[in-house]
Amino acid sequence: MSAGLRYDAVSVGYDSAVVTDATFEVRPGEIVGLIGPNGAGKTTLVRAVTGGARVFGGSVTVGDRAVHAYSRLELARLVGVLPQTSPTSFAFTAKQFVEMGRHAHVSRFGDLGPLDHAAVDRALALTDTASLAHRRVDELSGGDLQRLTLAQALAQEPSVLLLDEPTSHLDLNHRLQVLDVVRSLADGGLAVLAVFHDLDMAARYSDRLVVVSGGGVRAQGTPEQVLTRETLAGVFGVAAVIGTDPVTGSVQVLPVVRSQGTGVASRGVRVHVVSGSGTGAAIMRRLVLDGFEVSVGALSSVDTDGAVAGALGLPMREIAPYAAMSVEDESSTRALAAVADVVVAVATPYGPENLGNLRAITGRAASTVLVGTMTPDMDFSRGEATALWNALSDAGARTCADPRDLVRTIEEVHAS
Amino acid sequence: MGRTGTRRAAFVLLLLGGVLVAACVAGASFGAVPVSAADVFGALKGALTGASLTPSQALVMDLRLPRVVLAALVGACLAAAGVLYQALFRNALADPYILGVSSGAGLGAALAFAAGGTGAAALWAPPLAAFAGALATILLVAALATRRGVMETLSLLLAGVAVSYTLAAMTSFVLVLRREQMSRIVFWMMGGLQGATWQQVWIVAGMLVVGLAVPLVYARELNIMLLGDERAGELGVNVERVKRIILAAASLVVSAAVSVSGLIGFVGLMTPHAARIVLGPDHRLLLPASVICGAIVMVLADLVARVVLAPVELPVGIITALAGGPVFVWLLIRSNRGAAL
Numbered sequence: 001m002s003a004g005l006r007y008d009a010v011s012v013g014y015d016s017a018v019v020t021d022a023t024f025e026v027r028p029g030e031i032v033g034l035i036g037p038n039g040a041g042k043t044t045l046v047r048a049v050t051g052g053a054r055v056f057g058g059s060v061t062v063g064d065r066a067v068h069a070y071s072r073l074e075l076a077r078l079v080g081v082l083p084q085t086s087p088t089s090f091a092f093t094a095k096q097f098v099e100m101g102r103h104a105h106v107s108r109f110g111d112l113g114p115l116d117h118a119a120v121d122r123a124l125a126l127t128d129t130a131s132l133a134h135r136r137v138d139e140l141s142g143g144d145l146q147r148l149t150l151a152q153a154l155a156q157e158p159s160v161l162l163l164d165e166p167t168s169h170l171d172l173n174h175r176l177q178v179l180d181v182v183r184s185l186a187d188g189g190l191a192v193l194a195v196f197h198d199l200d201m202a203a204r205y206s207d208r209l210v211v212v213s214g215g216g217v218r219a220q221g222t223p224e225q226v227l228t229r230e231t232l233a234g235v236f237g238v239a240a241v242i243g244t245d246p247v248t249g250s251v252q253v254l255p256v257v258r259s260q261g262t263g264v265a266s267r268g269v270r271v272h273v274v275s276g277s278g279t280g281a282a283i284m285r286r287l288v289l290d291g292f293e294v295s296v297g298a299l300s301s302v303d304t305d306g307a308v309a310g311a312l313g314l315p316m317r318e319i320a321p322y323a324a325m326s327v328e329d330e331s332s333t334r335a336l337a338a339v340a341d342v343v344v345a346v347a348t349p350y351g352p353e354n355l356g357n358l359r360a361i362t363g364r365a366a367s368t369v370l371v372g373t374m375t376p377d378m379d380f381s382r383g384e385a386t387a388l389w390n391a392l393s394d395a396g397a398r399t400c401a402d403p404r405d406l407v408r409t410i411e412e413v414h415a416s
Numbered sequence: 417m418g419r420t421g422t423r424r425a426a427f428v429l430l431l432l433g434g435v436l437v438a439a440c441v442a443g444a445s446f447g448a449v450p451v452s453a454a455d456v457f458g459a460l461k462g463a464l465t466g467a468s469l470t471p472s473q474a475l476v477m478d479l480r481l482p483r484v485v486l487a488a489l490v491g492a493c494l495a496a497a498g499v500l501y502q503a504l505f506r507n508a509l510a511d512p513y514i515l516g517v518s519s520g521a522g523l524g525a526a527l528a529f530a531a532g533g534t535g536a537a538a539l540w541a542p543p544l545a546a547f548a549g550a551l552a553t554i555l556l557v558a559a560l561a562t563r564r565g566v567m568e569t570l571s572l573l574l575a576g577v578a579v580s581y582t583l584a585a586m587t588s589f590v591l592v593l594r595r596e597q598m599s600r601i602v603f604w605m606m607g608g609l610q611g612a613t614w615q616q617v618w619i620v621a622g623m624l625v626v627g628l629a630v631p632l633v634y635a636r637e638l639n640i641m642l643l644g645d646e647r648a649g650e651l652g653v654n655v656e657r658v659k660r661i662i663l664a665a666a667s668l669v670v671s672a673a674v675s676v677s678g679l680i681g682f683v684g685l686m687t688p689h690a691a692r693i694v695l696g697p698d699h700r701l702l703l704p705a706s707v708i709c710g711a712i713v714m715v716l717a718d719l720v721a722r723v724v725l726a727p728v729e730l731p732v733g734i735i736t737a738l739a740g741g742p743v744f745v746w747l748l749i750r751s752n753r754g755a756a757l
Contacts, residue, residue, distance in 0.1 A: 050649060072654045075652070080650075090643065091697045092642075092697055096639075096698070100651055103636060103637075104651065108633065
């Protein structure tokens with residue numbers, strides 16, 4: 001039997017409601033990821049299904065009935081839960097532990113039958129825990145216990161599976177293994193609601209995401225619709241680069257800095273950064289965290305530095321990718337650099353599409369810091385970039401060989 | 417339990433049963449007047465067939481056997497209660513004596529004794545009053561020990577001690593009010609099995625059967641509840657109902673034991689724990705095995721109480737406390753290091 005899970009205007013909590021008016025659905029065959037900051041009520045929403053949290057309003061429905069209309073045994077045949085595991089002192093063997101998942105299927109005076117044993121063996125195999133079957137549960141690692149708890153839930157042969165941070169204790173290998181198993185079970189008709197901490201994993205395995213924050217559901221939709229720069233800033237308070245996982249093509253989140261409450265006092269010093277191809281990303285981040293006002297450019301949005309500057313919201317001349325800089329691009333970049341107290345130029349490949357960035361800072365060697373060394377293999381401008389670089393250096397621009405000294409060098413240049 | 421598990425369980429229980437029979441025969445043989453094992457069996461045979469008994473066989477039937485069987489039943493009751501409380505509170509230190517339940521049952525029984533009465537009332541009032549006292553006490557202690565839904569070991573022990581002292585004071589108050597009954601009640605309270613009768617044996621046996629059969633039906637739930645209440649609920653256990661049933665069953669067996677033999681400590685603590693170390697945590701085996709172990713321990717303790725200072729008899733509670741106190745301390749140290757239940 002396949003049954004879905006539905007939240008209709010649900011208000012749920014403990015002494016008082018933690019989440020109010022939550023409406024979303026998990027259909028058979030679908031993985032829905034719950035994401036949101038700590039304490040937003042993701043776990044509370046999950047616990048509303050099995051009675052671990054109090055429902056104040058609205059209804060939680062499994063199949064065609066509200067959850068409170070089922071007996072404990074009926075519900076355990078429909079809904080399996082993988083809770084956040086805690087260390088257990090429990091001297092049963094792993095197999096006995098998983099067999100407890102069959103409780104709802106076994107009669108009061110009976111014992112496990114062939115069907116039950118088959119379900120237990122299947123659950124052990126799916127979670128790759130058959131080799132642990134005769135070990136004592138209290139002697140196992142957190143990761144083993146987490147997979148066994150999943151096996152216990154799978155032994156229930158549920159229609160709805162609730163996972164609360166299913167991979168929190170797992171190493172990389174088992175993380176993929178567990179989520180791949182859950183994905184294939186979902187493809188076979190299971191409805192899965194999973195709390196995720198790892199946004200990349202959430203994007204990779206979920207069909208849809210539900211964002212829980214500030215006491216309610218803030219957004220829901222496909223990972224591409226939900227995981228935007230705006231959502232991450234608004235919900236998690238993080239400036240992030242939204243990219244594409246090169247392996248799976250799913251959305252990937254690269255957090256850059258906390259966007260709220262960094263507690264950094266502005267120094268009132270403006271720094272213009274000339275870089276590209278990711279050579280300036282760490283520098284921009286460092287300078288922002290140190291309280292400098294940073295401008296960059298010119299860069300395209302497909303350039304790593306451009307994406308990071310965009311996530312940080314830095315003033316930037318944005319240019320078309322893979323095209324030579326126009327005269328307007330160059331003059332507008334010159335204007336950005338002109339209002340900066342200090343210019344930081346990073347050694348990176350220079351060619352027609354970014355040579356204008358170096359030209360835009362000529363003539364102000366005294367307030368310029370050069371990072372790294374221009375080598376011939378970086379010059380795609382027939383020597384012009386090297387000439388500009390050397391001219392700055394000869395005219396007294398400071399060179400900073402070690403990026404760790406950059407902030408001190410900028411301070412010295414600004415003071416002089 | 418798989419097939420091998422079932423076979424192992426049957427073997428363990430048969431073995432323990434054999435040891436219990438041997439202990440009972442020994443208990444019936446030793447005493448101020450030694451009786452041979454042959455006479456013990458002869459007395460049993462005579463009683464069953466209605467044949468006339470020799471004087472020493474009559475001694476066995478009228479004095480020794482009821483006492484030995486009652487000791488076995490009391491030990492069984494206390495061990496059963498220990499297993500059930502330990503499962504319910506997920507705490508290896510739970511025992512009817514430490515939780516104050518014995519004192520609660522004791523106050524109930526003391527009130528019944530003090531009220532006097534004759535005939536059926538004198539026979540049934542103490543166990544029933546003890547049951548009421550035991551049930552009320554465990555509910556009170558559990559409520560006192562629970563903070564925001566969590567029951568800490570320390571709070572449980574402290575609540576048990578506090579309630580136990582209060583109830584003991586109230587029992588003393590009852591004694592002072594009924595001075596003419598005092599020596600009888602005091603001797604009963606110290607935990608002795610003198611003057612055991614077959615009538616008492618049947619009453620305690622009946623309460624034990626009920627208090628054991630019901631939890632055995634819920635043995636699988638007891639296993640699952642070791643995972644915690646919420647997880648047990650997720651796996652389909654109606655936790656609140658099982659708890660109520662188990663608390664009632666445990667209180668029933670405690671009150672059966674207390675009403676005939678007063679306050680006997682530590683049997684409910686030691687025997688389930690020893691059984692768990694050897695046999696593992698599965699209640700389908702642990703409960704019956706602990707019960708038989710409890711019976712064996714009690715029969716032997718009573719034997720020691722009778723012979724160590726013969727002809728003077730020690731209250732058996734002294735023997736169990738002397739043996740059990742150090743075990744309790746050892747468990748306490750071990751549990752502080754986070755050992756498994």
